[in-house]
Amino acid sequence: MIGISEIASAAELIAGHVVRTPTVPSPGLTSLLGAPVTAKLELLQRTGSFKARGATAKLLSLSGAERAAGVVAVSGGNHGIALAVTAAGLDVKATVVMPRTAPARSVEIVREAGASVRLTDGMDSAFRLVTVLRDEGLILVHPFDDPVVIAGQGTVGVELAEDAGELTDVLVSIGGGGLIAGVAAALRALRPGVRVWGVETEGAEAMSAALRAGGPVPVEVSSLVSTLSAPSVAQLTYDHVAALVEGVLVVPDRDAVQGCLDLAEHAKVWAEPAAGCLLPAARQVLARVGAGARLGLVVCGGNTTPAELAGLAGRFGLW
Structure with missing residues (x-):
């Protein structure tokens, strides 16, 4: 398991090479969801994502x-x-x-x-x-099955813990699970009372399948969200999610695309569907945990073009 010491070492290693991205309250998303929302804007990272x-x-x-x-x-x-x-x-x-x-x-x-x-x-x-x-x-350089990579992604969680106000629940997108493994490890050490939730899109459910099976299994990938479409998770990322994550939520591709439009309109940020899926999942979390929730959203990336997002929105009849 990756610990806070490994994440701290990674933070020291990459300092000066990456951006300490903004962690900001979002009045627009707070109004949309009916609960306080803080956004960690990893789409403003170098190369447009936490990666x-x-x-x-x-x-x-x-x-x-x-x-x-x-x-x-x-x-x-x-x-x-x-x-x-x-x-x-x-x-x-x-x-x-x-x-x-x-x-x-x-x-x-x-x-x-x-x-x-x-x-x-x-x-x-x-x-x-x-x-x-x-x-x-x-x-x-594996995208998720590597402890050094996971520790690097965990620096997102350290910054969120240091820069956000009071949070009860943090939502993180899952592809192969490197980001959520690192963020969950950091938050367990620094904000142990915070619940961490993973989010997948339908047809890119490698972590959900692993949790049902008790370990990584191959899955058939059919989601349009290519940046979440790992054919399986790793034992390393599975172990972190099984131990540290409250649950993994699954949303349709259509809702992920609508989430991108909602982020643009209400949060004024241009996000890709891998981040847009957080908004429909946030509604599921609020339905589960009830009143008093204070949400943190790790807006993982913004590498989508207007033409790509317009094409997806048109495909689903969203505009």
Whole structure:
């Protein structure tokens, strides 16, 4: 299990390389949800998502020989962007394996940063290919199955604990579980009374399936939210969620897209569906915990274009 000492070490390592993102009360979301809401705006992080934290921590932890070998990662978008940009700044050669369903702009950003992009037909095949490339000698920077990466993501939780007012419940999106594992570990140490809730979209339910099965299992991915679409979680992330998280909520893709529109209108932030899913999940949390809740939302990323979000909104008849 990742502890606060590992997260503190990661915070020291990445200081000066990442942004201490704003943690702000949101009057608009408070009015919309009917309970006090504080937003941790990780969409304002370098590369547009929290992923810069874990990628930076991992790259800075590598030896000179490991950096010289080059790094490889699998990504539905944000991890690849974070790795490509961070690796370029450290003069490390990077390869990113992405499914063809990844947002076109994300693929473009990875290439513009100088990384080599390998496209596959889906996330399952992307994970298989990255394993082959690792075995050929590249250093794997896993998006979630790595204690250094998780500790880096846990710095989000440290900042939230230090900067937010009183909170009762914190909501965190789940793909492979690296962010929620780190945030939950930090909050257990610094705000032990706070409940942490995970959020998945329908068709990207790797953690929910693992909790039902008692451990990681492969799942069929069908969600349109590519940045949450891990084909399975890791034992490491599962262990943290099973021990530290109150529950995992699942929302439809349509509601996640509506959440993006609500965040734009009521919170004045431009978020991707992986963050938009927090709003419908917040309503579920409020229904469960009742009066007196004070919510924290980790708005994990904003890497979506107006055309992409408009296309999704149109698909679901939301405008």
